[in-house]
Amino acid sequence: MSDLAIVLRVARKDLLQELRSRATTVATLFFSATTLVLMAFALGRDEGVLSQSAPGVLWVAVVFAGVIAAAQSIQADMEEGAFEQLLTYPVPRATIYLGKLLANWLYLSVLALLLAPTALTFYGARVTGVDAYLILAATLLLGALGFAVIATFYAALTSNLQAREALLPVLMFPIIVPILLAAVRATESVVASGAGSALTGVGPTVDLALAGDWVLLLAGFDLVYLVVCTALFHFVVED
Amino acid sequence: MGGETVLRSIDLDITAGRVVVLRGSNGAGKTTLLKVLATRLRPTSGGGAVHGDDLITRAAAVRAHVGFLGVYGGNYPMLSARENLELASALTASAASDKGKVGVPAAAGIAAALELGGLGHTRNKLVRTFSSGMKKRLGLARLVLTDPRLWLLDEPYAALDDEAKSLVDRLVAEARGRGRTVLMASHESDRTELAPDAVLLLDAGLITDTARAGGVLRRSVGAAAGTART
Numbered sequence: 001m002s003d004l005a006i007v008l009r010v011a012r013k014d015l016l017q018e019l020r021s022r023a024t025t026v027a028t029l030f031f032s033a034t035t036l037v038l039m040a041f042a043l044g045r046d047e048g049v050l051s052q053s054a055p056g057v058l059w060v061a062v063v064f065a066g067v068i069a070a071a072q073s074i075q076a077d078m079e080e081g082a083f084e085q086l087l088t089y090p091v092p093r094a095t096i097y098l099g100k101l102l103a104n105w106l107y108l109s110v111l112a113l114l115l116a117p118t119a120l121t122f123y124g125a126r127v128t129g130v131d132a133y134l135i136l137a138a139t140l141l142l143g144a145l146g147f148a149v150i151a152t153f154y155a156a157l158t159s160n161l162q163a164r165e166a167l168l169p170v171l172m173f174p175i176i177v178p179i180l181l182a183a184v185r186a187t188e189s190v191v192a193s194g195a196g197s198a199l200t201g202v203g204p205t206v207d208l209a210l211a212g213d214w215v216l217l218l219a220g221f222d223l224v225y226l227v228v229c230t231a232l233f234h235f236v237v238e239d
Numbered sequence: 240m241g242g243e244t245v246l247r248s249i250d251l252d253i254t255a256g257r258v259v260v261l262r263g264s265n266g267a268g269k270t271t272l273l274k275v276l277a278t279r280l281r282p283t284s285g286g287g288a289v290h291g292d293d294l295i296t297r298a299a300a301v302r303a304h305v306g307f308l309g310v311y312g313g314n315y316p317m318l319s320a321r322e323n324l325e326l327a328s329a330l331t332a333s334a335a336s337d338k339g340k341v342g343v344p345a346a347a348g349i350a351a352a353l354e355l356g357g358l359g360h361t362r363n364k365l366v367r368t369f370s371s372g373m374k375k376r377l378g379l380a381r382l383v384l385t386d387p388r389l390w391l392l393d394e395p396y397a398a399l400d401d402e403a404k405s406l407v408d409r410l411v412a413e414a415r416g417r418g419r420t421v422l423m424a425s426h427e428s429d430r431t432e433l434a435p436d437a438v439l440l441l442d443a444g445l446i447t448d449t450a451r452a453g454g455v456l457r458r459s460v461g462a463a464a465g466t467a468r469t
Contacts, residue, residue, distance in 0.1 A: 020365070021317050079315075080314055080316060080366075081309040081311040081312065084313060085314075087279060088278070089327070089330040
C-alpha cells in the first residue's frame with residue numbers, strides 16, 4: 001500500500017468517526033456561533049467597528065473551534081487503546097500525521113467556509129467581485145490548513161498529558177500567530193465594510209493585490225509548518 | 240519511564256514458533272515488556288531484536304513482524320467490526336506483501352476472521368455497542384487476519400467467557416502451528432488447553448523464575464542492561 005493510500009485511509013477513518021458521532025461538529029458549531037454573538041456584544045453598536053472587526057472575529061472563531069476539533073480528533077483515537085494500536089502498524093509515522101491532518105483540514109475548511117458568510121453578514125461586511133471571492137476562498141482554505149497543521153501536531157503532543165485541554169491552546173496559540181496574522185490581513189483586504197467607523201469615519205480599503213501578497217505569505221507559512229511538523233511527528237508519538 | 244525503573248536486567252531469547260506466558264503481580268512489568276517489543280516504549284538502556292531487526296534502530300521493520308493486542312482491544316468504537324478489520328488489513332498490507340504472504344482477497348479474509356472470532360453476525364455493528372468480551376474477540380480477529388510473526392497479547396483472557404477463553408487457546412495453538420511466536424501476559428494459571436512452551440515469572444521488573452523453559456529460551460539475570468530477543 002502506498003503512503004498516499006495510507007494517508008487517505010487514516011483520514012477516511014477520522015472523518016467517518018466524526019460523521020457518526022458528530023461530537024466535534026455540534027461542539028464547534030455551537031462554540032463558533034457563541035463566539036460571533038459574544039464578540040458582537042463586546043464590540044458595541046458602532047456598525048463601522050463591527051464590519052471592520054469581521055475578519056478578526058471570523059478567524060478567532062475558526063481558531064477556537066479548531067482547537068476543539070483537533071483535541072477531539074486525538075481523543076477519539078485514544079479511547080480503548082486505538083491510537084496505540086495504530087502506532088503498532090508498520091506504516092511511517094508521517095502518514096498517520098498527514099492522514100489526521102487531512103481530516104482536520106477538511107473539517108476546518110468546511111467550518112471556515114460556513115462561518116465566513118455568516119460572520120461577514122452578521123457584522124455587516126461584504127465581498128464584491130469574483131476575484132475577491134476567490135482570494136477569500138483561498139485564504140480560508142490556506143488558513144484552515146496552517147491551523148490544522150499546528151493543531152494536529154500539538155493535539156498529539158499533549159494527548160498523554162493530564163491537563164491537555166488547558167495546555168493545548170497555551171502551547172499552540174503563540175505558534176499560530178503568523179498564520180492568524182496573514183489570514184486576518186488577507187481577509188481584511190478583500191472585505192469591504194458596510195460603513196465607516198464612527199471614530200475615524202472611514203472603512204478599510206479593498207486591495208486585492210495586497211490580499212494576494214498575504215495569501216502567498218500564508219502559503220509560505222503553511223509550507224514551513226507542514227514540513228517541520230511532519231518531520232517532528234515521529235518524536236511526538238514515541239514514548 | 241518518568242524516572243521509575245520498570246524492567247531490570249532482562250536477558251531473554253525466545254525461540255521462534257513457541258508460546259511463552261508472562262506471569263507476575265500487577266505492576267511487575269509484563270505490559271511494559273510487551274510494549275517494548277511492540278516498539279511502543281523505548282528502553283532507556285539495553286536493547287533487543289525481533290527476527291533480527293533491532294528494536295531501536297529498525298523499529299519500523301520490527302512493527303512488520305509484530306501484532307499487539309492490548310487490554311482494551313485497540314478498536315475504534317465509531318467504526319464497525321468490519322471497518323476496524325479493513326483498516327488493520329490496509330495498514331498491514333504493505334508489510335504482508337513484503338513477507339510474501341499468499342494474497343487472500345481482503346474482504347474474504349476479513350469475513351473469515353470475523354467468523355473465527357464469533358463476530359460474523361455483528362460485522363456491520365459499531366464497536367461502541369459491543370461488550371468488553373466482543374471487543375477483545377475483535378482484537379483477536381485482527382491478529383488472525385494480519386497474522387504477524389510475533390503475537391504480543393496483554394491479558395487476552397480478561398473479560399472473556401469460557402468459550403472465548405477456549406477460542407484464545409485454539410487461536411494461539413493454531414498460530415504456533417503456523418510457526419508464529421506468541422508472548423502473552425496473563426494471570427490465568429489454570430489453562431491446561433494452552434500448553435505453553437515456557438512460563439516466566441516477572442517480579443518488580445526481574446524474571447525470577449521459569450518453568451518448562453528447556454530449549455525454548457535462555458535466561459540470565461545480572462546484566463546491567465536489559466535485552467530481549469525473539
